[in-house]
Amino acid sequence: MTNQAERYDLHTHTQASDGMNSPRANVELAKNMGLTGLAITDHDTMAGVAEARLAGKELGIDVVPGIEISTRAKDKDIHILGYFMDTENKQLEDRLQRLRSVRDERNELIIGKLQQLGIAITLQEVKEGLGRTLRPDESLGRPHIADCLVRKGHATDLRDAFDQYLAEGKSGYASLPLISPEEAIHWIREAGGAAVIAHPGLYGDDELVKDILEQGRPAGIEVYHSDHGPEEERRYLELAAQYELIATGGSDYHGVRQGVVFHGDLGSHVAPPAAVEQLRQAAANVRGQEG
Numbered sequence: 001m002t003n004q005a006e007r008y009d010l011h012t013h014t015q016a017s018d019g020m021n022s023p024r025a026n027v028e029l030a031k032n033m034g035l036t037g038l039a040i041t042d043h044d045t046m047a048g049v050a051e052a053r054l055a056g057k058e059l060g061i062d063v064v065p066g067i068e069i070s071t072r073a074k075d076k077d078i079h080i081l082g083y084f085m086d087t088e089n090k091q092l093e094d095r096l097q098r099l100r101s102v103r104d105e106r107n108e109l110i111i112g113k114l115q116q117l118g119i120a121i122t123l124q125e126v127k128e129g130l131g132r133t134l135r136p137d138e139s140l141g142r143p144h145i146a147d148c149l150v151r152k153g154h155a156t157d158l159r160d161a162f163d164q165y166l167a168e169g170k171s172g173y174a175s176l177p178l179i180s181p182e183e184a185i186h187w188i189r190e191a192g193g194a195a196v197i198a199h200p201g202l203y204g205d206d207e208l209v210k211d212i213l214e215q216g217r218p219a220g221i222e223v224y225h226s227d228h229g230p231e232e233e234r235r236y237l238e239l240a241a242q243y244e245l246i247a248t249g250g251s252d253y254h255g256v257r258q259g260v261v262f263h264g265d266l267g268s269h270v271a272p273p274a275a276v277e278q279l280r281q282a283a284a285n286v287r288g289q290e291g
């Protein structure tokens with residue numbers, strides 16, 4: 001969905017997880033791109049939302065509070081987006097804290113595997129690459145490790161680092177037991193938010209996607225995404241209609257790392273304000289039911 005007067009990029013990452021920009025910088029970019037608003041959807045944390053909201057108020061950009069929760073199903077990494085949760089919800093924060101500690105363990109497993117392959121790399125070096133101190137509610141991810149591999153000359157660029165070592169099935173890949181997609185959808189709902197299955201085209205398994213839709217009953221599906229082509233957009237728009245889901249969209253912007261924009265530029269994939277209104281309504285309905 002492009003060339004609309006009013007547009008929202010509903011999928012962007014910041015330094016609160018593995019994005020390169022401050023939350024404020026994402027809001028400034030949205031402003032420069034002429035967007036109406038954007039969502040901050042960091043991995044397993046809402047730490048970037050408050051700063052973005054403040055900047056949004058100042059710059060006249062509508063900031064949607066969001067998150068992207070890491071889950072596992074059928075040996076695949078499945079991401080669940082959440083919107084309009086209560087960012088002060090203590091139960092959700094405790095649950096996310098546990099997820100982030102799993103993420104840390106996973107990083108150590110990956111580093112261990114790389115060391116076994118004869119690559120001299122430490123978690124400390126990965127952290128140093130950030131050029132700043134990591135906050136306790138922030139988390140490192142594979143892009144940070146990839147960045148370190150490039151810096152130390154073990155890969156030519158980020159894509160190469162993933163292709164050689166870090167992608168699923170490669171020698172440096174590691175996964176740990178995570179929650180199920182259904183559980184993440186439940187968490188989001190319990191925190192008063194609307195859940196959306198992220199980039200279904202990346203899983204290569206539409207039957208699994210349908211299972212998640214049927215078991216977890218999320219409010220929406222991410223139809224427009226930087227890694228979806230026209231064929232995926234068509235297919236998931238059809239699924240959205242079939243399951244009466246909100247069709248959302250976003251770039252999955254992570255910023256520029258080693259000269260490469262991962263996934264897509266901020267604003268390159270968007271949703272119309274109507275989808276945002278539907279998400280807001282779905283979240284309000286959930287609160288009415290649970291509250």
Ligand SMILES: [Zn+2]
Pocket residue numbers: 068079198199
């Ligand atoms: Zn994702």
Ligand SMILES: [Zn+2]
Pocket residue numbers: 011013041068252
């Ligand atoms: Zn993402």
